[in-house]
Each structure stands twice: as structure tokens, then as C-alpha cells.
Amino acid sequence: MTHDTVSSPGRAHRSRFLLHENPIAGVARxxxxxxxxxxxxxxxxxxxxxxTDIDLSRIEWGRLAAENDAVISAGGDGxxxxxxxxxxxxxxxxxxxxxxxxxxxxEEIGLTRSPARIAEALMxxxxxxxxxxxxxxxxxxxxxxxxxxxxxxxxxxxxAKQTWGKPAYTRPVLAALAGVEPRLxxxxxxxxxxxxxxxxVANARRYGGSFKLSERAGLHRPGLFVYxxxxxxxxxxxxxxxxxGIGALERMPGVAVWTADHLTVTSDVPAAVQIDGDVxxxxxxxxxxxxxxxxxxxxxAYAAKIARxx
Numbered sequence: 001m002t003h004d005t006v007s008s009p010g011r012a013h014r015s016r017f018l019l020h021e022n023p024i025a026g027v028a029r030x031x032x033x034x035x036x037x038x039x040x041x042x043x044x045x046x047x048x049x050x051x052t053d054i055d056l057s058r059i060e061w062g063r064l065a066a067e068n069d070a071v072i073s074a075g076g077d078g079x080x081x082x083x084x085x086x087x088x089x090x091x092x093x094x095x096x097x098x099x100x101x102x103x104x105x106x107e108e109i110g111l112t113r114s115p116a117r118i119a120e121a122l123m124x125x126x127x128x129x130x131x132x133x134x135x136x137x138x139x140x141x142x143x144x145x146x147x148x149x150x151x152x153x154x155x156x157x158x159x160a161k162q163t164w165g166k167p168a169y170t171r172p173v174l175a176a177l178a179g180v181e182p183r184l185x186x187x188x189x190x191x192x193x194x195x196x197x198x199x200x201v202a203n204a205r206r207y208g209g210s211f212k213l214s215e216r217a218g219l220h221r222p223g224l225f226v227y228x229x230x231x232x233x234x235x236x237x238x239x240x241x242x243x244x245g246i247g248a249l250e251r252m253p254g255v256a257v258w259t260a261d262h263l264t265v266t267s268d269v270p271a272a273v274q275i276d277g278d279v280x281x282x283x284x285x286x287x288x289x290x291x292x293x294x295x296x297x298x299x300x301a302y303a304a305k306i307a308r309x310x
Contacts, residue, residue, distance in 0.1 A: 076100015
């Protein structure tokens with residue numbers, strides 16, 4: 001299985017955009033959305049804004065697809081996931097204005113916060129098809145976490161996150177470190193099994209924004225990378241967290257890295273789950289890679305990079 005690149009012959013040219021914005025996403029560059037809109041309008045584009053409180057599942061997507069060339073998701077990774085989950089697959093390509101705290105996807109594709117460069121990518125960047133996965137039926141495109149990171153997200157004060165950004169994670173990280181570590185049972189592709197205290201499932205190289213999990217992973221590669229992190233005391237958990245921060249988690253003793261299309265996780269306690277940075281209940285969890293598909297607008301440099309890697 002492969003991730004297919006989809007774009008029309010020649011350089012893309014889009015001028016009609018449907019904009020969905022998460023107004024509370026991120027703390028940096030709160031004017032980024034308006035700056036990008038102004039840049040697009042300066043270049044002759046037409047922008048149609050959706051109401052911020054609109055129910056995306058009730059939109060007349062067919063009519064809007066006939067009137068627009070692409071959808072812009074202004075927010076973080078969770079905002080894009082919400083847009084993609086509610087729009088019929090393949091109807092319109094989706095582009096980004098990275099307004100979130102972590103912006104894993106923007107980091108992954110090399111999309112900067114320059115309004116001019118974002119506008120250029122939205123208008124002329126190729127659309128590549130990326131393949132997502134489903135967690136208990138719900139779609140995600142970048143990552144899932146079971147255990148420590150999900151417990152951190154569960155404890156996060158969203159108002160503090162909106163005010164302070166990444167520093168707001170300090171207290172929930174410390175609380176999650178001090179909490180009871182679950183005993184997770186992981187089964188991949190119906191064969192491999194392991195016990196773990198923390199499990200990360202990656203569809204991309206990056207995690208939490210700038211953290212890099214592995215050069216082997218990537219949106220253009222088939223399947224998921226599963227990081228099975230063993231249980232241990234506080235010192236060991238701190239070591240694993242530090243290793244994640246410097247991109248060395250896969251080299252830590254006892255950490256197994258699998259490739260898989262199908263994964264199940266159970267636990268002796270109600271272990272927390274997150275998908276694409278959003279709280280997603282607790283285990284048991286079943287993850288299947290292979291759909292849904294997402295037509296994602298990327299900078300030309302990123303499309304050229306993955307083309308060279310084929």
C-alpha cells in the first residue's frame with residue numbers, strides 16, 4: 001500500500017476558499033488568520049468564512065464544493081481532524097493556517113507562519129493524498145497515545161492552554177508522571193504482543209510539534225509506527241520523556257518499535273487515550289490504518305521531497 005500524490009497537471013491555482021477557524025486555538029500570532037486572509041485577498045482570492053459555532057456535520061458540502069476550490073482549516077491538528085471528519089472524503093482539498101499550540105502537521109510538511117508563504121501554498125501548493133486511521137471508528141491522521149501523554153492531555157486546563165500555550169502543560173505533565181502507570185496489553189496485526197506502560201502510535205515523523213519520533217515514519221509511508229514503552233518507576237518514566245524530547249525514544253533500552261496496520265490495546269485500569277492531541281476516552285482501543293483519505297495541500301518543497309524518497 002502506498003500514499004498516492006494527487007494533483008492536476010501543471011501548477012495548481014486556487015482562488016476560492018472556504019475558511020473554518022477555531023477562534024481559541026493557540027496563543028502566538030492571534031492575527032495570523034486575518035493576515036493570511038488579507039494576503040489572499042490582495043492576490044485576488046475570494047474567502048467565504050464559516051461561522052465559528054457552525055455544526056460541520058450539517059453543512060451543504062456539495063453546494064459549497066461547487067463554489068470553492070479548497071477548504072482552509074485555521075487552528076491546530078484537532079481542528080483539521082474535525083473538518084476532515086465532517087466533509088465527504090475527496091470532495092475538496094484542505095489547506096492549513098497553523099494556529100494551534102503544537103501544529104504537528106504544519107511542522108511535518110514544513111509550513112511556516114509567514115502569511116505570504118501560507119497564501120502561496122494555499123493557492124499553488126500540490127494536494128497530496130494522505131491515509132489516516134481509525135481509533136474505535138473515529139478518524140485521525142497524525143498520532144494516538146495511550147497512557148502518559150493522553151493522561152497529560154486529559155488533565156490539561158484548556159483555558160490555561162489558551163492563555164499560556166505550551167507552558168500550560170507543565171502541571172498536567174507532573175501530575176501524569178506522579179499518577180499510577182497502567183499495565184497495557186498491546187497486540188499488533190493479530191500476532192505480536194507486549195506489555196507496556198505507554199504506547200505511541202505514529203502516522204507521521206513528528207509528535208507534539210517539534211519533537212521527532214523517527215525518520216522512518218512519515219505521512220507518505222504506508223502503515224503506522226507503534227512505540228511500545230515499558231513500565232517502570234518515576235526515574236525511568238522521566239528518562240523516556242527526556243528521550244522523546246531529543247528524538248531518541250526508539251533507542252531507549254526496552255522500547256520496541258513495530259510497524260502495523262491493526263492494533264488493539266487493553267489495560268488493567270481505565271488508561272487515557274488521545275488522538276491528534278485531543279482527549280479520546282479510555283481503553284479498550286482498536287486502531288486500524290488504511291482510511292479515511294485526506295487530500296492535503298502542502299508546500300511545493302514538501303511534495304518534491306517525498307517524490308524524491310519514492
